[in-house]
Amino acid sequence: MPNMKLEFSLPPLPAQATRPNHLYQGDEPLQYILPRACHSTCGLVSNAQNLLSSDTKLFTTLTRELAEETAVLLDFGVAVAGIPVIYVEEIESTRTSNCVIDFRVSEGLPGILRPDGDGPFPFSAGADTSRRVRFRLNGRGFYQAQCVQGSQRWARLSVLSGGPCTIRISLAGFIPTTSNTPVDRLPGLFQCSDKMLSQAWACGARTLQLNSIPARTIPPPWQVSADMGVLIDSQRCNAYGWGGGWTDYTVEFCGMILEGGLAWNVRVFGNRPGMLFQLSLDGSGVARLEQWYGYYNTAQTTLEPKLIASTELKNAKIEIGQWFKLHTVCEGDDVVRITINEEERVEFKQGRIGAEWSPQSTVPDNDFPHLPRGSVGIGAGMDQVCRFKDMVVRAIPSGEVLYQSALNTSAVLSDFGIGWNQLPYLFDGAKRDRYPWTADIIIGGKALYYSTAGTEYVRGNILASILRENDSPLLAGGGPPGLDFGRSRRDTMFTVLTINYSLYLILVVFDYWWYTGDGSLLELAWPRITRCLSYMETKVDDRGLLDVTGVEAGDYDYYNGIQAGISTKRNALYVAVLRACAEMTTCPVLKAGETGNDYLQQAQRTATAIKAHCYNPKTGHFNIADSRLEGFQQETHAWLVTEGLVTGDRLPAILAKLAQLGTSTHNAAPLSFSQDTPHVPPVISPIMSAFHIMAAITAGQHAEAEAVLRRVWEPMMNETSEHFTGTTWEFLTAEGAPFKGDFCSYAQLFSVGPTFILPRYVLGVEPRAAGFRKFVVYPRLRIDGLLWAQGRVSTPKGEHIEVRWQAFEAGWRLSCRAPVGLTGSVVVPDWVWSKRKEVRVNGTRHEGAEEIQIGPDGVDVLVHFV
Structure with missing residues (x-):
């Protein structure tokens, strides 16, 4: 007999922890993490x-x-x-x-x-x-x-x-x-009758926990003592943070080898690879000085260092545990001259390649890039322990002291950008890169609002980018977590200044405001945002399209190559950003007047131009860029569909091509590009697939959305796999293994899409106004065979919206409770509403539409099919 009363038969919803994002719960003592x-x-x-x-x-x-x-x-x-x-x-x-x-x-x-x-x-x-x-x-x-x-x-x-x-x-x-609160006790929670989907949400939530870094929890990699300078153990060189513009100079310091050797570099800028000098001392006391081009004397999968030259030091008299003096001269295009203990002088050539640096550039066997300017760094190679003290950098020819430090106080950590993290951060990957990138939180931020609700971490990322100062109007795409924001903010340490990363950050700011209602951060960021948008308008051609070249055209998928010129994805992003900015102008603290209309007009202009000029009738889809006409890109078309830029007869064809991206993979999971796209590896990208899922939901393709979600994330959920970590992976091969092997981040924000997709589209909770002042519960994504879903979503009120729904043979039921002061409604999904025979709201027969208001005591909706 069918359940005619439609009584819930769901498991109890676990209670939220009292301090879900703290390292320890309540007054519990420290507990070490032990093996299982x-x-x-x-x-x-x-x-x-x-x-x-x-x-x-x-x-x-x-x-x-x-x-x-x-x-x-x-x-x-x-x-x-x-x-x-x-x-x-x-x-x-x-x-x-x-x-x-x-x-x-x-x-x-x-x-x-x-x-x-x-x-x-x-x-x-x-x-x-x-x-x-x-x-x-x-x-x-x-x-x-x-x-x-x-x-x-x-x-x-x-x-x-x-x-x-x-x-x-x-x-x-x-x-x-980082916090180890059980994920079912987080402020946000999603559970359902499908184990794999519940696990996908939980693995994303655990990934967010590992990447949510509280303030002052990252110790500096150097140890400083008053009498012995800095001690460095196996850590790459880190450079003085305001020397990126130096050209000709001498640098002198004292070094001590405790084990293996020491390293330093010159003319290094930002976080680019540079001239690296590696001094090693073997067990028999033989010293050797090597010149490298790269970051370190041992390779990372994507960063292969290059040994340029090597020479044995016969007169330097270097001994374990004894101080010695190193003097390096960088002048024009001359050889780099190094003197050890004023006794032995060695010369090394400079690179002759003058091309603009790119992380994908290749270096011929007999040469390396010319480095005309840059700072000074110190560090160690693999399995090397060393000390440094008494550094002085002098300009040539003036002799002006550019930097001087005994390297014996904690101030040196700020000098080199490696102090304790002053802000809480949301990292891109817990293993690597361990940076607060902005691109990653375009997905990671949304997932955080539906799980840990650690909004301070997203705020930290935004602040770190907004507070950085540079000559470019573009917004910093990331930076070292050890930055000291009490120092001059016009540093030359690592950052990324591209159009795409700036667009991502603006969308991150919008999401933060939309989910938290925090206008104070929006007010702080708004002048930088409007300056950035004004600069972008200078890149718009007479047709209304962004046209970007050089390093400003870079994006997070470096392995797929740059999209120079008129990139369809970049222009679709620009439309999304302009529309988001128009919405943000309604925030009262901005007092933005009618500028929102200007942004909407610009968005419409670019949207029209995309449809007219980026679509290729010969291929039946949109170009990757005007510089890359071959192939079909998953993310580009996902953005276009989600933003409503694919209409009419084009839409079915584009959706069909998106569905065909999995024809060559192990389980039909979509590749990020079609097989006929030149110069891209066959990669399954969880972040691009998350956009794909949202596009499918927008187009009402529920089966496609479900298929992509299952196929992309199922390999990560396989507990018998040698790769299982209970977290979500950065990217996958066509065979379903981590792409690039051990280099792949197994706990990566790129891949936490299900942690917001499931509570937003299956449970159905999403804001309709900033800070959930208005919200809707609309379980629009139908998962075939799903019997029930339940969960909670945190709100700025400090209380959560709690929802549970269940499907029965005889009907469907949803209940919702929400904090007082929020205005919400329930929208009964089409597949339920179309089968209704009777609808009851809080026990009373309902004769109205499928959107039902939530009262101060919540709402209970029953839809009877018989």
């Missing part, structure tokens, strides 16, 4: 399971005899974040030197089997370059790493000492640096 399982051991290891226990009286014994390897591989079950820590109970060794424990981490299982884990990642200033920590043991006690490891499921502890050596360890884990 011991995957395997090698060599002489006993009682490995004891490392799963918080009981410090239990310990694991690792014994190494001679050259035999001894190690234990630990599984934390899902990706976790924190500072590596161990507790050593006892050491037995006949060696005079310290025993060493190598603590290696990786997100996926394949990476942990590599000598360096799934790293290194030298691109990011301030983040830990290495994915390994070496604990040099000298007795019983705690040993804690300097830096955060942002995302890893796996950790491998091995004994590096030559043996014989026995070490007893009672703790191996992490000090948490």
Whole structure:
């Protein structure tokens, strides 16, 4: 018999935690993150399971005899974040030197089997370059790493000492640096009858937790002491933050090698690769000086350093633990001259390639780019520990002191842009890049509002970009998290200044205002936004289209190549931004008057131009750009459909082409470009697929939206996969594995689309006015076979909107409760409304339309089919 009363039979909704985004709940003491399982051991290891226990009286014994390897591989079950820590109970060794424990981490299982884990990642200033920590043991006690490891499921502890050596360890884990609140106790929550969909929401929420970085939780990668300068262990060079414009100069400093060697670079600008000098000292005391072009002396998958020259130092008299002086001269196009201890002089050539730098540029075997200007940086190579002190940079020929520091106070950390993070941030990826990029939160921000509700993290990203000052009207697309905003904001540290990144940031500002109602941040950002838009208008041609070339045309999908000229996607983005800005002018604090109409007129102008000039009748779709006429791009057409720029007979054809993007993948998940698109790799992009899903929902293609969601995210949900981390991946191969292997970020904001798509379109909650002052509950996306959905959405009122609905054989029921002071309504979805025989609202027969108002005590809607 059908359930004629339409009584809910849903599981209880878990209660929200009281402090969901704090590192610790209530007054609970610190709890280390411990492994859940011991995957395997090698060599002489006993009682490995004891490392799963918080009981410090239990310990694991690792014994190494001679050259035999001894190690234990630990599984934390899902990706976790924190500072590596161990507790050593006892050491037995006949060696005079310290025993060493190598603590290696990786997100996926394949990476942990590599000598360096799934790293290194030298691109990011301030983040830990290495994915390994070496604990040099000298007795019983705690040993804690300097830096955060942002995302890893796996950790491998091995004994590096030559043996014989026995070490007893009672703790191996992490000090948490991000919230670990169970995702079902977050302010936002989505659950439904389909396990995979519920898991997709939860994995995105966990990804957001790992990337939500509270203020002052990222320790600097350098240690500073008053008498010994800075201590650097295996960290890439970081450059002085206001020296990007320097041309000819000398730099002098004192260095000390403790293990392996040290490194420095000259004429390095922003975060571009530069001239890197690597001084190493081997076990027999032989010193060697190398010139590299790159970030580090060990490769990251996408950043291959190039060894330019190498020479043995025969007269420098460099010894372990002893200070020596280094003097480097950069003058014009002359050779770079380096003097060590005023005894030995070495010369290295400068590069001759003058082309504008690009992250995709290739360097011929016999040359590297010419670097006419840039700052000075110091650091270390892989497995190198060193010190620096007494740095002075002088201009040539004037001798003016450009920078001087003993490098012995914490101020030096701000000098080099690697201090504690002053703001809370929402990072792009927890493992890498660990930067507050703006492009990533165009999806990540929306998902955050429907899960953790940690709005302070999005606000931190916006502030970090708005507060940066530069000559360009464009908005900073990202920057080092260790920036000191009390210093001059006109620095030369890393940033990205492109049209697309500026457009993304404006949309992020709009979403922040739309979901929070916070007009104060909008008021702060508005002058920068309007200046940026005015500059963009200078890039609009006489047809009404943005025409952008050079580095300003860059975008986040660097691996797909640049879209120079008239990019259809960029112009569709511009339409979306202009419409968003028109809406933002209604915010009372802006006192924007009628400027909203101007933005709407500009949007209409560009929309008309896109339809007239970007569509290619020969191919039956829109061009990628006027410089790239071959191929079909998923994201471009998703934006066009969502913004209503594909109409008439064009719409069915475009939707069909979007549906055909999966013909060559393992499970029909869509590629980001058609197979006939030249010069792009076959990649499944979760962020582009999220836009694809929204386009399908806009067009009423429910089956397509569901198919894309399942096919793209199912590989990430496979708990038997060696890549499973309980989080969402940056990008995938056509076979459904992480693209670019260990380089791929397994906890990436790009990929958290389901965490807002499901509560917004399946549960149905979305704002209709800024700050949810008006909202609607409209479960418009029909998932075939879905029986029920329930959840909550946080609001600025401090209380949440709670919704549950269930489908029955005999009808459909939805209930909603919302904070007092908000105006909301329920829209019964078409597939339900079309089958109605009787509708009751709060027990009373309803004869009106499918949109039903929510009263102060909530609403209960029953639709009977029989």
